[in-house]
Amino acid sequence: MLAISKLTGGYFPGNPVLQDVSLHAQAGSLTSVVGANGAGKSSLLGAIFGFLPQVSGTIQLGGDALAGLRTDLVARCGVRMVPENRGTLPSLSVLENLQLGGLGLPREEIARRVEAELERFPRLRERLKQRAGMLSGGEQQMLAIGRALMARPRLLLLDEPSQGLAPLIVDQIFELLGTLRGGDMTIVLVEQDVGLSLAISDYAYVLEKGRVTLEGPADTLIDDPYVKQAFLGIA
Ligand SMILES: Nc1ncnc2c1ncn2[C@@H]1O[C@H](COP(=O)(O)OP(=O)(O)OP(=O)(O)O)[C@@H](O)[C@H]1O
Ligand SMILES: [Mg+2]
Known part of the structure; x- marks a missing residue:
C-alpha cells in the first residue's frame, strides 16, 4: 500500500x-x-x-x-514508472527493451518474464526484432508498460x-x-x-x-x- x-x-x-x-x-x-x-x-x-x-x-x-x-x-x-514520453530505448529492439526491464534477474527468469509479456502484448511478439523507435505510438506504449512489468x-x-x-x-x-x-x-x-x-x-x-x-x-x-x-x- x-x-x-x-x-x-x-x-x-x-x-x-x-x-x-x-x-x-x-x-x-x-x-x-x-x-x-x-x-x-x-x-x-x-x-x-x-x-x-x-x-x-x-x-x-x-x-x-x-x-x-x-x-x-x-x-x-x-517501483517502476512509465513516463509521459514512454522512455523506451529507440535503437534497441523490442526484445532488448523487454530484457532490460528484467535487469539483474537470472537469465532464465528474464526469458520467462519476456514470454509472459509477449502473451500479454501479442503485437510485440510480431515485432520482437524491430527497433523500438520504429514502433507505432501505441506499440511503444505497450512496450513501455511491458518493460515496467518485467520487474514485477x-x-x-x-x-x-x-x-x-x-x-x-x-x-x-x-x-x-x-x-x-x-x-x-x-x-x-x-x-x-x-x-x-x-x-x-x-x-x-x-x-x-x-x-x-x-x-x-x-x-x-x-x-x-x-x-x-x-x-x-x-x-
Ligand atoms: N522541470 C520543471 N521545472 C520547473 N517547473 C516545472 C517543471 N516541470 C513542470 N513544472 C511546472 O510545474 C507545474 C505542474 O506541472 P506538471 O508537469 O506536474 O503538470 P501536469 O499535471 O503533469 O500537466 P500535463 O497534463 O500538461 O502533463 C506547472 O506549473 C509547470 O509549469
Ligand atoms: Mg504531465
Whole structure:
C-alpha cells in the first residue's frame, strides 16, 4: 500500500507546485489522479519516483520511506514508472527493451518474464526484432508498460498513457491496464482523460493547481456534478 501524507514539493525552493497532497492507494488497486494541464500530475509522480528536487512530507510504500530518495533507490524498493514520453530505448529492439526491464534477474527468469509479456502484448511478439523507435505510438506504449512489468513492481506509476494515441489504441491500453488490478501490485495512473481513467479505477483523486480538491471511489466521482461539469464536459 502506498501512503502519501502532506506532500509539498516543486522545482525551486519556495515555489511549490504540489501543496499538502495526501493520497492512499491500496495494494492490488488502481488509483488515478486526474487533472488539467499543469495541475501537477507529473510532478506528483516525480516526487514519488525521486526526481522532484524539492520534497517535504512522507511517501510510504509498505515499510519503505520513499520521500527524498534518489530514483535508483526508489526503483530498488520495487517501483517502476512509465513516463509521459514512454522512455523506451529507440535503437534497441523490442526484445532488448523487454530484457532490460528484467535487469539483474537470472537469465532464465528474464526469458520467462519476456514470454509472459509477449502473451500479454501479442503485437510485440510480431515485432520482437524491430527497433523500438520504429514502433507505432501505441506499440511503444505497450512496450513501455511491458518493460515496467518485467520487474514485477510493487508500485507501477503511469504518466498519461493515452497521450498522443488514437482513440481505438487508447481503449485497448486502458482495457489492459484494468486487467492489471487485483494482484499484489499497486497502480497509480495520472491522466488528463478523466472519463477513461475513472472507468478503470477503483479510487481517484482530482488534482487542481497542485492540491487535491476531491477524492472518492471512481464510480462515485464519475457521477459527481462538479467532475461532470469541469472534466467530462457534461452540464
Ligand atoms: N522541470 C520543471 N521545472 C520547473 N517547473 C516545472 C517543471 N516541470 C513542470 N513544472 C511546472 O510545474 C507545474 C505542474 O506541472 P506538471 O508537469 O506536474 O503538470 P501536469 O499535471 O503533469 O500537466 P500535463 O497534463 O500538461 O502533463 C506547472 O506549473 C509547470 O509549469
Ligand atoms: Mg504531465
